[in-house]
Structures are given as C-alpha cells and as structure tokens.
Amino acid sequence: MADLIKNFERQQAIAWLDKNVSEHRVQHILGVETMAGELAEIHGVKQQQAKIAGLLHDLAKFFPPQKLLDLAADAAIAIDDICAQVPHLLHADVSAVVAKKEFGITDPEILEAIALHTLGGAEMSDLSCIIFIADALEPGRGDNKKLNKLRELSKKNLRKAVWKVCDYTLKYLVKQNKTIHPRVIITRNWALQSVRA
Numbered sequence: 001m002a003d004l005i006k007n008f009e010r011q012q013a014i015a016w017l018d019k020n021v022s023e024h025r026v027q028h029i030l031g032v033e034t035m036a037g038e039l040a041e042i043h044g045v046k047q048q049q050a051k052i053a054g055l056l057h058d059l060a061k062f063f064p065p066q067k068l069l070d071l072a073a074d075a076a077i078a079i080d081d082i083c084a085q086v087p088h089l090l091h092a093d094v095s096a097v098v099a100k101k102e103f104g105i106t107d108p109e110i111l112e113a114i115a116l117h118t119l120g121g122a123e124m125s126d127l128s129c130i131i132f133i134a135d136a137l138e139p140g141r142g143d144n145k146k147l148n149k150l151r152e153l154s155k156k157n158l159r160k161a162v163w164k165v166c167d168y169t170l171k172y173l174v175k176q177n178k179t180i181h182p183r184v185i186i187t188r189n190w191a192l193q194s195v196r197a
Helices: 002-007 010-020 023-043 047-056 065-074 083-087 087-102 108-115 125-139 143-155 158-175 184-197
Strands: none
Touching: 010 023, 010 047, 010 087, 023 047, 023 125, 047 087, 047 108, 047 125, 065 087, 083 087, 087 108, 087 184, 108 125, 125 143, 125 158, 143 158, 158 184
C-alpha cells in the first residue's frame, strides 16, 4: 500500500482526465474522490485507497461503444446481452482495466471498487460500497431532500445506503424507460439482506 501511495501521481491522473472526459465529468469525478475520502474516514477504510478509486472510477466513461466492447473482450470481461446492446454499462469494468494499464494500479480492492461502481455486485467490500455510493451521491448530483437523506444515511450505514441508492436508481430507470441490468437487482437484494440479517 505504501508503494501505491508513493507511486500514484494524482496530477498525472487529472491531466489524463482533462484530455479524455468532459469538464463537467471531471467535476463529478473530483466530487466522488472527495466524498469517498470522507466516507472512508467515517467507516474506517483506507482513505488513500478510496480517493484513488474515486479519482479513477470513470476513466472509460467517454470511450466509444466499440472501444468499450473491444477492451472488455481483450480483458476477458463477460459481455452479456444487455451490455452488448448498451456497451456504456461496461465503462466501470473497463475503467478498472485502464487504471491498471495507464496508472499501474494493482491493488485488487481499488480495481474491484472501480469495476463495481455502476452496477455493483453481491458481497461488495466496504471500499466498493463507498465508491458505489459516492458515485451516486457526490454533491454535484443535486441538492434535494431525497439525496440529502441518502447522504446522511451513507455516513451511518454503508450497506443500507447501497440498498437505498439502488432503490433510488431503479425508480429513476423505470421512470425514464431505461434498460435495467440484473446486477443492480442483485446488488440491491444483497444489501437489503445483509442489513436485515
């Protein structure tokens, strides 16, 4: 971990992001980095891991669909029918690949947190929960009663916050007539069951 802290160049990552994602997206990413660091401190997770995962979570966000599909295939990432139809859903998994290739990230917890930040998964680590939550709730996502309630919840109970973020996201996707990936349901059910256990 010490080597990771020593060797990771935050400014290099920001320079890469400035070239490869929109200015608006960079602001979102910096918001995720900050919120992830704050949640890590509250929940006893290594802050440096959380901040690096937050900073690198959207590296592939603006990659064109075919590039996402090609990189996913090269990395042996499973491409199901939904991801084949909506390749953008692969950007989280592909961002983990890019983090390893471009920035030499080898920490499996960081790579997993990046890969799971959009659709989640069962048995997520606390770090993965933090990045999943921060991606949905960083301040740039808006300022309304529901979001603020979720932000307060995230400071108290990570898994309950994952469950409620999934509910919030699912309601939005249904309202917008968007495709729902089954992994979001799996994530929600895992978080719900782990809170109720």
